[in-house]
Amino acid sequence: MTIAVNSQQEAGELRRPSRPRRRFTGAALAAPFAVLLLCTVLVPIGYALWLSLFTDRLSGLGFDGYRQVFTGLANYTHVLTDPAAHTALGNIALYALIHIPVMFGGALLIALLLNSATVRLRQIWSLAVFLPYAVPGVIAGLIWGYLYSPNIGPLNEALPFDPLGSGGVLSSIVNMATWQWMGYNVIIFYTALQAVPREVLEAARADGAGAIRTALSIKIPMIRPTVFVALMFTTIGSLQLFTEPMVLRTFTGTVTSTWTPSLYIYEAAFTNNDYGRAAAASVLLALASALLSALVMRLSARRSR
């Protein structure tokens, strides 16, 4: 190993005398990125890991302040055995199970329609589909909240169930997120579809494939990598669901303070001042996101082989 490196270095020095300077240039060019990565990603993650090992222990009446005590993995065990955290996870799983197929199905369908030769006013349609994404999440949440509210929104009376009640609130949140993110995915899929080579499509047509057959057997398989990347984004986004339920909380008590993992963390940190537990839950959520994305990427790799 060492020998190999040495000989390489020697060879380098012989052939390119300016290499050390180049190396310095490389480091200088990478420095802004490295510094930003360090300050905005690595240090905060390290701090969260550090915090998650401690707890603020009060004593007596608690009015003489807290002592920061090392508790090892106690915060992690607390989160992992907390029924509220389990409920949050269950909610988010249900949400993802409904949201992801509905949104992906819809987005693929619309993208294929936009991509088909027969659509007129393509620009206007794609803009229209994309518009909800341009609405800030909190504003969208408020708009839907009002639409769902009794007395002021039409949906409460039009729907057979109460969109803010315990039976309806999950579908209401799925609807909000789907409305907001569908257009975004349509544009991603549509762009990928544009890149499908014409020759392949022409060959399919020459072989006698109709529009639907072409879509199912040519177009969708060819944009599969894109779909998987979008799936990864959506999976991570679902795990971190926060804005929609947070806004709906002001409209209904059905969305509890720990309804999703992100709300659970928010509640732990900013209502209970239990920073250690919040940090532990954040680390666990980040781990879950990483594992799920790895799983999705692996699925994608296997499928495309």
Next chain:
Amino acid sequence: MVFGTSSDAGGGSSRTLRSRRSLLRAASGLGVAALAGGTLTGCSQSSSGATRVRLWSWLTGMDQYVAAFNASQRDVHVELSVIAAGTSGGYAQQTNAIRAHNAPDILHTEYQALPQIVTTGGLRDLTDDVADLADGFLPAAWRSVRPDGRTWAVPMDFCPMAFFHRKDLFDKAGVQVPRTWEEFAEAAAAVRRTDPRARITTFPLNDGAFFAGMAWQAGDPWWRVAGDSWQVGIDTKGTMGMAGYWQDLVSSGKVAHTPTADQSWISSLHQGRLWGMLGATWGVGVMKRSLPTAKGKWAVTTLPTWGDKAVNGAFGGSAFAVAAQSEVPEAALTFLRWLSTDPAVPRIGAKVTFPSPAYLPSRKVAREAYKNEFFAGEPLFDVFDRAATRVPDWTWGPTSLSVFSSIADVLAPVPTGGTTIPRALHTLQSSTVATMRERGLAVRNGGRA
């Protein structure tokens, strides 16, 4: 300034050059200013010689109080940063700042949040600083800033609860405005008989501070300080009686259970579908803002009582604390004394809001200064003065804010019959005790020893 001129100039190559140069100069100037600012923060003297005091608050009218204070003297200069209201982010911001050692000199806290903020260790013990003010305040407000006998904040205003109601509709329907909760239940039924779509009020199940205010009236404080430990009794007799009463009204549909003060609620008021509101002094402002055309239709009275015990709950009210980290506590206290006791404050308050000072002499000033043109019936200050003196003993706990959010959570399944209010309270009692013990606090489970 320099940025403004350079961008205004535009056009012409020499101009562009000059403007670029001035931009550069401005940028370097900014850098220097930032450096200077950095070195100055350690020192609290501003250039004019006045001591600079930083204040975070979300109180309505605070900008005007601060302006008046700064204009009235030259020794202390208060700098106000308006932050989000308490549970909407203000408390999080303040406790985070305490943790990060950059808290402002003065922090805003409502009574119900004070003990929890004290547990951050970030507040200055004001016991000796303001001992002379002890007799000046409403007893309930003064007790609220002294949970353990030490004074942690200076009371500013105090919000006793009240029953706001549509006097015109009650009169027209011949329904008596209820004086007791027994009469209230009958009135609730009568309102629904008169108009099947109308309800006497909503009992907002998502509002923990409101629920606690109702429990306050019922007479069994949820927390007590017993020596060096907390005695926690949420599911004790008084609260359970209150809970059972409202459970009946909610499940029989005699009252609504939706949130107060959101758009849907305002719309119900406009349509005459809610004849009343259980609120507090701040309701005066809310009503006037939400229903500008309903002049003369509404009246206010003290909360109905349990039997003939003349007792009233409270719901909100602000106090201000000095950060332990503050390097200018004297200057901060100079402002706080002025804010809580100077007659100028209720006079300004009377113009921008409905003032309900915690300082007794200021209540007289407020009464004279405030012009009521909206509410019919008994004069507002008669009602609220009576209510304020009827507020009994109560101590807020060191985890009140978590408890409020738990209340909303445990009461959420009540409308669909998933639980009952009394059952939810047993859950709340055990989770509150468990959370407090987990934090290391000394806790005795149950009400009176």
